[in-house]
Amino acid sequence: DTLRTPPEARVVNREGHSLIIATRDDVARRAALEAAGAAVAVLPAKEGRADLRCVLERLASMEMNEIWVECGATLAGSLLQQRLVDEFVVYMAPAMLGPDARALAALPVLLSLDAKLQFSFTDVRSIGPDLRITMRPA
Numbered sequence: 001d002t003l004r005t006p007p008e009a010r011v012v013n014r015e016g017h018s019l020i021i022a023t024r025d026d027v028a029r030r031a032a033l034e035a036a037g038a039a040v041a042v043l044p045a046k047e048g049r050a051d052l053r054c055v056l057e058r059l060a061s062m063e064m065n066e067i068w069v070e071c072g073a074t075l076a077g078s079l080l081q082q083r084l085v086d087e088f089v090v091y092m093a094p095a096m097l098g099p100d101a102r103a104l105a106a107l108p109v110l111l112s113l114d115a116k117l118q119f120s121f122t123d124v125r126s127i128g129p130d131l132r133i134t135m136r137p138a
Contacts, residue, residue, distance in 0.1 A: 005038075076104065
């Protein structure tokens, strides 16, 4: 990514609480984001995307001990495959969407059951009509 976030985006916070991470620098875009109050970090890429381990190391260096990631299937799958998840929280609605629905996590096809990602439930509760399922990798 080359700093595509616009400086006027709502995620850019004038109090200095925004960190924009990119894998390629753009001097003009960096200057605009920093002028709007964001911190900018250019980190190494891995397979064309930000190296997630480097991202988490940067956040740890900023003394961030808990990171909540609300994401789509691609990022969720990458975090799970790289074993960078301590806890996984899933909200499940009482509905079925069918085979063309977006996956919870983009994971490779299993060639054997031994390759599955195994979790243990730590909490299951009703939240309105939905379930919130909290799991930890086994």
